Amino acid sequence: MIEDNYKQRGLRNKLVKKLREKGIFDEGVLSAIGKVPRHAFFDDALLVHAYEDKAFPIGEGQTISQPFTVAFQTEKLKIKPGEKVLEIGTGSGYQAAILVEMGAKVYTIEYNNKLYERTRKFLPLLGYQPFFFYGDGSKGIPAKAPYDKIIVTAGAPVVPTALTDQLADGGILIIPVGDRERQKMLRITKLNGKLKQEEFEFFAFVPLLGEQGWKQ
Numbered sequence: 001m002i003e004d005n006y007k008q009r010g011l012r013n014k015l016v017k018k019l020r021e022k023g024i025f026d027e028g029v030l031s032a033i034g035k036v037p038r039h040a041f042f043d044d045a046l047l048v049h050a051y052e053d054k055a056f057p058i059g060e061g062q063t064i065s066q067p068f069t070v071a072f073q074t075e076k077l078k079i080k081p082g083e084k085v086l087e088i089g090t091g092s093g094y095q096a097a098i099l100v101e102m103g104a105k106v107y108t109i110e111y112n113n114k115l116y117e118r119t120r121k122f123l124p125l126l127g128y129q130p131f132f133f134y135g136d137g138s139k140g141i142p143a144k145a146p147y148d149k150i151i152v153t154a155g156a157p158v159v160p161t162a163l164t165d166q167l168a169d170g171g172i173l174i175i176p177v178g179d180r181e182r183q184k185m186l187r188i189t190k191l192n193g194k195l196k197q198e199e200f201e202f203f204a205f206v207p208l209l210g211e212q213g214w215k216q
């Protein structure tokens, strides 16, 4: 059992308050962040940092995204319960847990085999059961398409056409696009087969690898 006591709940409430101050307003997102035990994703040595608004290493050279980044991307997706969501970059599973907590039907894909194995075993222990896939998510998961929403949690050099192709009509893709150091957050909406693009601020993600990502 993973311990979740009043102390951790208190720290989570503080984090939610901080995210509100930073401009996150979607109550569904804030409520999910208030529920998912972020400390359970941390190694003992880093435990004291679990509720800081920062990214942290999760092994394999990868990171658990900053809570603000998770909240920002999730809010931009306008998630409704029952929606089919594809996440590229499972990593620690924290973002997937937030989406499941919000009632989405989540498909998540990871390119690093060790992380895939670790997270697909770990996340169900917290009560979160998305569908886990191993492979190159820059190509999406065509067999399960279309998706109402797609979230890319690694920095891409371009918007992979595979992902816009796998978006349902009325669907939304949120993806950071730029160079290896920083990326602009893009939201792409498909309406009557046409793509509309909106641009938001810059973030710093680990690179999206693979066929429609960076070549190593």
Ligand code: SAH
Pocket: 062, 063, 064, 065, 088, 089, 090, 091, 092, 093, 094, 095, 096, 109, 110, 111, 112, 115, 135, 136, 137, 138, 153, 154, 206, 207, 208, 209, 210, 211, 213
């Ligand atoms: N969503 C994660 C953060 C992940 S960091 C969380 O909540 O913790 C980005 C992840 O994307 C890394 O685990 C990395 O291995 C993975 N990744 C990079 N390129 C990928 C690709 N082409 N397909 C799937 N995952 C990829």
